[in-house]
Amino acid sequence: MVKKKSNEYIPDWVPENPSDAFATKVVKGITSDSKKSGENQSQKRTHLKIDDYVDGVLKNDRTILARAITLIESNSPAHYEKSQEVLKKLLPHSGNSIRIGITGFPGAGKSTLIETLGLFLIKQGHKVAVLAIDPSSTITKGSILGDKTRMEKLSREKNCFIRPSPSEGTLGGVARKSRETMLVCEAAGFDVILVETVGVGQSEVTVRSMVDFFLLIMLAGAGDELQGIKKGVIELADALVINKADGDNKPRALSAQAEFSMALKYIAPATKHWQTNAYTCSALTGEGIENIWNVITKYKEHTKSTGTFEERRKDQSLEWVFSLIDEQIKKSFYENPDIIKSLPKIQKDILSGKILPTAAAEVLLRVYKK
Numbered sequence: 001m002v003k004k005k006s007n008e009y010i011p012d013w014v015p016e017n018p019s020d021a022f023a024t025k026v027v028k029g030i031t032s033d034s035k036k037s038g039e040n041q042s043q044k045r046t047h048l049k050i051d052d053y054v055d056g057v058l059k060n061d062r063t064i065l066a067r068a069i070t071l072i073e074s075n076s077p078a079h080y081e082k083s084q085e086v087l088k089k090l091l092p093h094s095g096n097s098i099r100i101g102i103t104g105f106p107g108a109g110k111s112t113l114i115e116t117l118g119l120f121l122i123k124q125g126h127k128v129a130v131l132a133i134d135p136s137s138t139i140t141k142g143s144i145l146g147d148k149t150r151m152e153k154l155s156r157e158k159n160c161f162i163r164p165s166p167s168e169g170t171l172g173g174v175a176r177k178s179r180e181t182m183l184v185c186e187a188a189g190f191d192v193i194l195v196e197t198v199g200v201g202q203s204e205v206t207v208r209s210m211v212d213f214f215l216l217i218m219l220a221g222a223g224d225e226l227q228g229i230k231k232g233v234i235e236l237a238d239a240l241v242i243n244k245a246d247g248d249n250k251p252r253a254l255s256a257q258a259e260f261s262m263a264l265k266y267i268a269p270a271t272k273h274w275q276t277n278a279y280t281c282s283a284l285t286g287e288g289i290e291n292i293w294n295v296i297t298k299y300k301e302h303t304k305s306t307g308t309f310e311e312r313r314k315d316q317s318l319e320w321v322f323s324l325i326d327e328q329i330k331k332s333f334y335e336n337p338d339i340i341k342s343l344p345k346i347q348k349d350i351l352s353g354k355i356l357p358t359a360a361a362e363v364l365l366r367v368y369k370k
């Protein structure tokens with residue numbers, strides 16, 4: 001923590017002059033234990049050069065890692081260029097991890113499971129980074145994944161790094177930033193990356209396109225509709241976990257597991273040569289968590305031996321390139337001064353029926369191409 005004014009404290013990764021260019025902001029009211037201990041209070045925020053970022057990340061310096069991610073998340077063109085330079089130098093050191101996507105409806109137990117699994121993995125000697133992709137934050141400016149105290153025990157662990165979702169931008173933009181954040185975490189030595197997302201929309205497809213293994217957390221008896229789980233999401237999963245298999249709920253969880261196991265036989269697997277299965281666990285008591293890790297380990301060994309692991313990563317790299325192009329083209333379109341000028345009138349004309357949507361799109365594209 002860095003002391004700002006006499007009684008105001010901000011995390012290390014918050015930019016010195018937070019402006020709209022940065023995607024992550026800290027709201028008033030954030031305090032920390034370091035306030036009491038006086039830890040780092042005299043630390044001055046120094047200007048970092050590209051090599052400072054690179055060296056700091058490679059040494060697993062938490063403050064610099066956090067600041068590198070803040071740089072990546074920035075919306076300013078100047079920061080973008082610098083972050084790309086940093087990334088270029090870190091890229092050769094990345095890739096050495098298992099990337100795991102975790103999704104599920106709010107309340108299914110994602111954060112509890114991540115905390116239990118994360119603590120288990122750290123005990124085993126792993127270094128765990130937890131990233132969140134929360135598209136709701138771009139709509140509501142609030143965040144489903146960020147509005148409660150989450151993973152308290154895990155966040156205190158030295159070998160764990162937790163980063164909330166960037167809170168501004170489109171899903172594509174948020175995903176681009178998270179993907180780059182993932183690479184930076186790998187360069188910093190984290191060998192398990194957990195990417196959490198809310199199972200209520202498009203974000204699962206995006207997260208699937210950046211992870212090796214995709215875990216869907218469900219509940220017994222809640223009904224597919226209630227859980228907002230579409231068949232499409234099940235088709236993305238490499239494992240289904242029925243959480244809260246404890247106490248009175250255990251028998252229901254076991255029968256849900258049996259039902260899902262049957263249903264999964266008729267669904268095309270998300271990964272070639274890998275049969276998606278259903279399991280039970282209790283994120284609260286920890287029962288079944290080790291088994292989930294065993295499944296993931298087996299999956300990694302299996303897909304590496306068949307070549308599917310590398311093949312998917314290569315496909316994902318290609319997909320990434322195209323999504324970057326999409327993002328840049330879209331940005332350049334909407335930031336084009338002529339488009340900005342013409343858009344309000346054309347929008348009015350579409351709404352009043354003066355012009356058809358297809359013709360409107362054509363006109364705008366013509367304006368842009370000019």
Ligand code: GDP
Nearest residue numbers: 105106107108109110111112243244282283284
């Ligand atoms: P998220 O919204 O998906 O991140 O869900 P949370 O992890 O916040 O969990 C929602 C609620 O379910 C919390 O009150 C948890 O304590 C509870 N919960 C999570 N996992 C379990 C579990 O395995 N068993 C039981 N009984 N409760 C759980």
